Amino acid sequence: MSGVGRRVASGRVTVEISQCSHVDDELVAAFAHLIPQLSSSSPPPDAEALGAIVDNPHSVLFLARLDGAIVGSLTLAFYRIPTGVKAWIEDVVVDDVARGNGVGEALNRAALDEAAQRGAKNVSLTSRSTREAANRLYQRIGFELYDTNLYRYKL
Structure with missing residues (x-):
């Protein structure tokens, strides 16, 4: 299930990404457990929906494991616009435990x-x-609050 793996020691545990x-x-099964912790209005993705993310060359689905179990995920999406390549982090979720x-x-x-490797x-x-x-x-990682208006149009 992994492309690039890394281990990060944090205190007594090792997180594997x-x-x-x-x-x-x-x-x-992991997403059936994690998504309700992220959103009460969105159903967990099924195998087909997860496959569409995994197979998309413009997105990366990262998984976090503790003791071999999936305990978190993050989706990174890339898009090209006239001013360059940009990336967006979505649906970051870490299991309560x-x-x-x-x-x-x-x-x-x-x-x-x-994102840096992809330019x-x-x-x-x-x-x-x-x-x-x-x-x-x-903020601790280095993200800066950006002063903008976010608009959403629901379809």
């Missing part, structure tokens, strides 16, 4: 490394203001 390269029952072990930071750092000009993300720990993490 990899790029997902195929979909299996373990992955589908694994929080505080450096999983979110390890996922984000892996995504930033990949992205910058990496953006959004985070609800109520997710205080996540916002502190993003």
Whole structure:
């Protein structure tokens, strides 16, 4: 299930980060467990939806493991515009039982490394203001709050 792997020691635990390269029952079950912790309005993706992410050359699905179990994920999407290649981090989720072990930071750092290797000009993300720990993490890593208006049109 991994493309590029890395191990990050954080206190007493070692977080293993990899790029997902195929979909299996373990992955589908992990997302069935993780997505409800991220969003109450979006159903977990099925194998076909996960396959569309994994097979897309413009996205990378990162997985975090503790003791061999998938405990987090992050999706990094790339797009080209006239001013260059940009990247966007989406759907960062860490299992409640694994929080505080450096999983979110390890996922984000892996995504930033990949974005740099692919020549992205910058990496953006959004985070609800109520997710205080996540916002502190993003600022600690080096993300800067960008003054803009975000508009969304629901289809």
